[in-house]
Amino acid sequence: MAPQANGPVKLLFWSQWAFATAVQVALLFLLAVNKSGDVASYYRVLAIAASITSVPLCVVFHTYSMHNGYLVGIARIGAAWAALVAVLTFSAFVTKTSELFSREVVLEWVIGGYALQALVYVPLQYFFKQLQSNQRFARPSIIVGAGQLAFDLASKLRYERKEAMLGVVALDDEDLYEVENTSRYFPTLGVVSQLRSILKDNDVSRVYIALPAKETDQIEGLYVDLLDANVDVVWVPDFANLKLLNHSIQNLGGMPAIHLNESPLTSSPGAALMKSLMDRTLAVLGVIALSPVLASCAIAVKLSSPGPILFKQRRHGWNGNIIEVLKFRSMKVHEDNQVKQAQKEDPRITRAGRFLRRSSLDELPQLFNVIKGDMALVGPRPHAMAHNDYYSDKIIAYMARHRIKPGITGLAQISGYRGETETLDKMQKRVEMDLEYINHWSLWLDVKILIKTPLTLVSKDIY
Structure with a gap:
């Protein structure tokens, strides 16, 4: 993920990059001292070049994305590191400076540098994921909807994402009756007409709208009504009847684009x-x-x-x-x-x-x-x-x-x-x-x- 996205993402990127850079530079200097007794100027130039070049490569390979699993993250670090080594090797060949460096030092640095970065990455990724989770779920959320989609979403939020999900808000009294008689696990908080008071009384931070696309007018009305309510509004479309394939949502020039069918090999x-x-x-x-x-x-x-x-x-x-x-x-x-x-x-x-x-x-x-x-x-x-x-x-x-x-x-x-x-x-x-x-x-x-x-x-x- 690019470092310019937002505050938490910037913190994640630059923190991970700083730790990774620190360990690989420290290793390079340690190996140089062990080999010759001091850090020659060309090793210092190598450290600076490696640090600067690693930034765009980490962006290109999405090395420090919050969405990376541990194994994928380590693999992405390996890809970025291999690309960095290739760039530095080519630069040394072009500038005819490769003979200045000890092959033993360089080889140990290439292998050890990747190992140390991977070792540092895992605890940092875990820490930032926990931090993001605690910040995201510090305040509760609610769901507006009454159908199976709303109940499925409530289950995923509570049991998979461990989100503080308070309950479900029905559209009207008819839906309220249906919710109360079909959902034993998620409390019914009221109807949409009471939404403002529900948000205020429970200090809600996020509202999920679990309504089908045919309810466009209702969805638009809810969105407009909640613009000044100081809550995040998330619409979860009902695609239950569609055979989705590696679906995703992207920002396309300011317009939300829902990818219903995309190959994993082209999307990532x-x-x-x-x-x-x-x-x-x-x-x-x-x-x-x-x-x-x-x-x-x-x-x-x-x-x-x-x-x-x-x-x-x-x-x-x-x-x-x-x-x-x-x-x-x-x-x-x-x-x-x-x-x-x-x-x-x-x-x-x-x-x-x-x-x-x-x-x-x-x-x-x-x-x-x-x-x-x-x-x-x-x-x-x-x-x-x-x-x-x-x-x-x-x-x-x-x-x-x-x-x-x-x-x-x-x-x-x-x-x-x-x-x-x-x-x-x-x-x-x-x-x-x-x-x-x-x-x-x-x-x-x-x-x-x-x-x-x-x-x-x-x-x-x-x-």
């Missing part, structure tokens, strides 16, 4: 870059570590039946682009253009192929798809194009699962929705899990899915 390029770097790095390490397994599988496939070792299938990738997904061939070579998934006791599957499919080892060549950039380690599993054509007009938002790179594993797979989807309901469940993953995507979620994946590799439902 910095986080997407971190995901790509993590995916490709782990994929390369995976290929190296699993090379004996890959070789053994290749030999088994070759000996099992005539035909190629790898099976290439054209599938839809990110944004519907066509990619070739690699797998170890598990079936006999055949011609079959029908939409037909592998089934139990399928005669097309070879003996070696049956083991590869049940253990999911046939998916290992997709590590090369990840390295190439066609796939990710974690994401919606890519279905055959024939399956996409078949299901796209039968399941709402089916093709929306392609708004992010397909993965070797995914939330649907670790949640039990793997293998054959012989009914429309089973495919619907898988698609719902894929959309849930897209809506809640984070690096930490990817890590959790990768950790859980080995526990689901051997399944009786995979043929």
